Amino acid sequence: MEYIKTCARQHWAMNQKHLLECIRSPKTTLAQLLIPIFTVLLFWTVIREQATPRNGDSIAGDLTLPPLCTGSCNSIVYWPLEQRTWTVMQKFGSDNSLSVAPLNSPLSDATSGQYHIIGLSSSDYFDRDATASSEDAPAIKGLANNGWMSLVGVSFATHIHSHSARSLPRCFSDVTRNMSQCVDFAVYSNNTEKTGRYRSAVAGGITQSLASLTGRSPLKTSFSYAALPNGDSAGSIFARGAESGLLAFLCTFPFVFLFSHLAGESESGMRGLLKTMSLKDWVYLSSWFIHHLLLFTVPISIVMIMLFNMSYFHLFKATDTSLMLSVVFSYGFCAVAWGSAWAMVLKKSRLATIIGFFFFIMAMVMGIVFSIGPMVLYIVESPSAFDHFNAVAAFFMFPTWHFLRILVTIQLKTSNWSFSGGSGDSNLLFTWDDMKQTLDPNLAYAKDPITHTPMWSLGMIWVNAAVYIFLMWYMDKVFPDPKKSTYPPWFLFTPSFWGFSSGGYQDVDTEDHLMSYVPDADLNHEMTSAMQGNSALRVQALRKEFKTMGCLGGKVALHHLYLTADSGTIVALLGHNGAGKTTLINILTGKINPTSGDAIVFGHSATYEMDKIQTFTGICPQHDTLWGDLTAQEHMRIMSLIRRFEGDDTQDILARVKLDEVSSISSQFSGGMKRRLQVAISLLGNPSVLFLDEPTTGMDPVNRRRVWDLVRDFKRGKLVFLTTHAMEEAEVLGEKIAVLTDGELRSVGSALHLKSKFSSGYRLNIITMDNAQEAVINMVLTGLPGSRLTESNSANLVFAIGAADNHTDMGMFLRRLEAVSQTKIEQQIEAGFNPPPAMIRDWGLSNSTLEDVFLTVTRLGHQ
Numbered sequence: 001m002e003y004i005k006t007c008a009r010q011h012w013a014m015n016q017k018h019l020l021e022c023i024r025s026p027k028t029t030l031a032q033l034l035i036p037i038f039t040v041l042l043f044w045t046v047i048r049e050q051a052t053p054r055n056g057d058s059i060a061g062d063l064t065l066p067p068l069c070t071g072s073c074n075s076i077v078y079w080p081l082e083q084r085t086w087t088v089m090q091k092f093g094s095d096n097s098l099s100v101a102p103l104n105s106p107l108s109d110a111t112s113g114q115y116h117i118i119g120l121s122s123s124d125y126f127d128r129d130a131t132a133s134s135e136d137a138p139a140i141k142g143l144a145n146n147g148w149m150s151l152v153g154v155s156f157a158t159h160i161h162s163h164s165a166r167s168l169p170r171c172f173s174d175v176t177r178n179m180s181q182c183v184d185f186a187v188y189s190n191n192t193e194k195t196g197r198y199r200s201a202v203a204g205g206i207t208q209s210l211a212s213l214t215g216r217s218p219l220k221t222s223f224s225y226a227a228l229p230n231g232d233s234a235g236s237i238f239a240r241g242a243e244s245g246l247l248a249f250l251c252t253f254p255f256v257f258l259f260s261h262l263a264g265e266s267e268s269g270m271r272g273l274l275k276t277m278s279l280k281d282w283v284y285l286s287s288w289f290i291h292h293l294l295l296f297t298v299p300i301s302i303v304m305i306m307l308f309n310m311s312y313f314h315l316f317k318a319t320d321t322s323l324m325l326s327v328v329f330s331y332g333f334c335a336v337a338w339g340s341a342w343a344m345v346l347k348k349s350r351l352a353t354i355i356g357f358f359f360f361i362m363a364m365v366m367g368i369v370f371s372i373g374p375m376v377l378y379i380v381e382s383p384s385a386f387d388h389f390n391a392v393a394a395f396f397m398f399p400t401w402h403f404l405r406i407l408v409t410i411q412l413k414t415s416n417w418s419f420s421g422g423s424g425d426s427n428l429l430f431t432w433d434d435m436k437q438t439l440d441p442n443l444a445y446a447k448d449p450i451t452h453t454p455m456w457s458l459g460m461i462w463v464n465a466a467v468y469i470f471l472m473w474y475m476d477k478v479f480p481d482p483k484k485s486t487y488p489p490w491f492l493f494t495p496s497f498w499g500f501s502s503g504g505y506q507d508v509d510t511e512d513h514l515m516s517y518v519p520d521a522d523l524n525h526e527m528t529s530a531m532q533g534n535s536a537l538r539v540q541a542l543r544k545e546f547k548t549m550g551c552l553g554g555k556v557a558l559h560h561l562y563l564t565a566d567s568g569t570i571v572a573l574l575g576h577n578g579a580g581k582t583t584l585i586n587i588l589t590g591k592i593n594p595t596s597g598d599a600i601v602f603g604h605s606a607t608y609e610m611d612k613i614q615t616f617t618g619i620c621p622q623h624d625t626l627w628g629d630l631t632a633q634e635h636m637r638i639m640s641l642i643r644r645f646e647g648d649d650t651q652d653i654l655a656r657v658k659l660d661e662v663s664s665i666s667s668q669f670s671g672g673m674k675r676r677l678q679v680a681i682s683l684l685g686n687p688s689v690l691f692l693d694e695p696t697t698g699m700d701p702v703n704r705r706r707v708w709d710l711v712r713d714f715k716r717g718k719l720v721f722l723t724t725h726a727m728e729e730a731e732v733l734g735e736k737i738a739v740l741t742d743g744e745l746r747s748v749g750s751a752l753h754l755k756s757k758f759s760s761g762y763r764l765n766i767i768t769m770d771n772a773q774e775a776v777i778n779m780v781l782t783g784l785p786g787s788r789l790t791e792s793n794s795a796n797l798v799f800a801i802g803a804a805d806n807h808t809d810m811g812m813f814l815r816r817l818e819a820v821s822q823t824k825i826e827q828q829i830e831a832g833f834n835p836p837p838a839m840i841r842d843w844g845l846s847n848s849t850l851e852d853v854f855l856t857v858t859r860l861g862h863q
């Protein structure tokens with residue numbers, strides 16, 4: 001129960017964060033949402049433009065009907081054929097001496113040549129099946145099959161959309177009452193001069209007939225003109241092909257953004273940081289998954305269904321709405337899973353974006369190609385088409401293939417395309433029952449029987465989704481990531497993964513290391529305590545080797561390191577750049593795995609029980625890892641929810657680092673402010689162990705001291721592990737100081753102990769006159785035997801003078817030094833003497849510092 005509560009809380013936290021990011025980057029969010037919607041709208045407009053009546057032509061000029069056609073043609077066809085429309089056309093016919101086919105005349109009457117005006121019982125004769133068989137005489141297919149053509153078409157109340165037939169204006173039900181208020185009709189013809197003249201005349205004639213029918217004048221009719229729909233001309237084949245491509249494009253669109261979001265958080269180290277804050281892997285992944293599903297797939301699906309349903313898209317018009325919604329949603333869901341699995345492999349956000357775009361453009365192109373030439377898909381699928389190529393097997397894990405397979409089947413079954421067999425039923429509404437039937441191979445030009453039904457394809461989409469969700473989880477665990485710990489590929493077969501391990505750490509055999517270890521009492525004591533003591537932190541023979549490209553054996557960042565730390569103390573880890581400090585912290589916080597060895601933190605093994613350790617550790621990483629669009633308060637609230645700790649006083653912690661009144665987002669913070677926020681986040685959850693990796697880098701002296709105070713107040717009863725390059729910081733905070741050189745521990749102890757052990761006791765700084773360096777060095781080394789030149793920087797020389805050495809002559813030497821200084825020489829010249837030239841411009845003697853210790857230890861380490 002506790003586990004579920006924790007996961008729910010972490011989910012809530014992550015979703016808050018996702019939502020805030022969306023709100024804070026409205027341009028990106030809107031682009032993500034609007035690009036697909038605008039694409040649909042644009043496409044819809046283009047299609048509509050092709051087929052919809054255009055408003056704006058007026059009834060003007062000569063309204064007399066030109067001579068009507070004779071022979072195998074109909075002058076005027078109208079739709080729908082029903083009592084109300086027939087009444088209007090009957091009136092129009094009688095007003096203009098045109099013969100009108102009776103209300104219930106069979107379709108064959110249309111081709112009998114007896115009538116000028118005929119009604120069409122099915123919109124299909126009017127809508128999809130008309131082809132322009134000559135420039136001047138658009139024909140209605142069905143009639144055109146018999147060589148018949150029509151000059152003008154009239155559509156009442158609704159345009160050519162079959163769905164709209166359900167929504168004929170109510171007032172149409174009573175021809176004699178109120179009809180003038182709501183009559184809406186469209187007149188179709190092509191755009192040649194001849195039929196253009198018909199258009200005006202027919203529109204004007206119908207308007208007049210309506211007026212006399214209803215006894216009202218003037219009439220409030222509305223009408224529009226359009227070219228006679230061309231049905232399945234080449235243009236609309238393209239449009240239909242593009243429908244599938246567009247659908248594939250839209251459903252794959254969220255894919256790209258998911259890709260770059262997931263890869264971006266891996267790249268920035270945020271994913272690793274959240275993991276160290278004990279955010280569950282599956283909570284992290286599912287939060288992104290659900291976010292994308294809700295934000296993109298669901299709205300896009302709904303908008304598409306709405307738009308498509310009211311427009312001329314064949315796919316939607318010919319398909320049961322619930323079926324199309326399921327297919328679109330299934331593929332959208334699968335695309336998100338597919339994208340997430342890939343994102344686990346592509347850790348670079350830029351690369352991920354490029355590959356994401358590639359995928360979805362490919363989906364669109366495939367959609368268009370397969371839909372324009374639908375049989376292509378089935379020919380490719382046919383085993384006998386290519387001897388050694390099995391498309392079903394090859395594309396099995398390619399969800400776009402399955403998605404297109406369904407769309408193409410719908411297109412084939414419900415179209416009359418002559419080139420695709422022409423046996424499709426253009427009146428068919430593709431339903432769930434059709435999903436269970438295989439396609440007629442003739443229709444698809446496939447050489448072999450088609451074995452898989454569209455339902456099988458839909459099932460495969462869900463199988464794909466399940467497999468990709470698993471792969472996402474698996475790849476996240478095993479794919480090498482320098483910023484996150486990973487499992488070996490076979491981790492599923494290890495008992496420890498299933499919770500069957502002893503749960504304890506493995507003893508490390510120290511004998512070999514003992515033999516090779518530097519014979520140093522402190523280091524040996526450290527090793528013995530690490531192996532046998534009961535300190536809060538015991539690092540045991542920890543080794544980390546990075547595999548590097550082109551370098552056999554890789555880079556050893558830590559060599560069998562032993563270190564201990566007690567609770568209630570602050571350990572300062574010093575080391576040159578690349579010494580291995582961050583690597584050690586990353587291992588201790590579970591960001592990366594050690595190559596060998598272990599560390600015991602409050603009794604738990606870092607190798608086997610990192611999950612437990614992460615519940616009581618806080619970390620301030622070396623590089624700022626923040627969400628750029630969130631404020632300090634929001635960071636604290638969300639991270640606190642993830643840490644699942646009730647008692648956080650986030651406002652108090654923020655006040656301690658002077659960020660409580662800052663309301664800007666973190667990307668607008670200065671470097672020091674980011675660091676302070678990072679320190680504040682590390683304190684959330686009242687951790688027992690706090691890892692601070694160079695916490696005060698970039699801070700001004702006032703804020704640095706503020707953070708020092710905070711860390712000192714915090715440390716009571718806890719263990720603080722700190723890395724720094726600031727010796728002052730190490731000296732002020734560090735009760736125990738450990739110096740690393742090239743991945744090896746070189747010295748350990750308190751600052752005082754190290755100073756007395758390594759430092760020379762004093763530090764002599766000399767600024768020489770020009771060209772006098774060598775003479776001065778000789779003078780010091782001979783005058784103070786045992787002293788050492790530690791720095792030589794042009795005229796600036798630094799000598800270390802050992803405290804242990806007995807310098808009884810030191811006073812005398814310093815007087816000699818003063819005697820050759822510029823001031824003294826000038827005094828002598830003023831006094832009338834003729835002294836030798838000055839050798840020293842200035843000099844000073846001070847106690848040696850931790851920096852001297854560090855330099856000495858590092859130098860010894862390198863030797």
Ligand SMILES: Nc1ncnc2c1ncn2[C@@H]1O[C@H](COP(=O)(O)OP(=O)(O)OP(=O)(O)O)[C@@H](O)[C@H]1O
Binds near residue numbers: 622
């Ligand atoms: N992911 C990695 N792949 C290969 N080598 C790495 C990787 N991470 C660190 N190293 C190497 O390991 C060594 C130790 O690196 P680390 O970051 O621990 O040093 P550091 O002491 O923290 O240095 P600095 O003070 O500059 O932060 C370096 O030589 C570094 O190049």
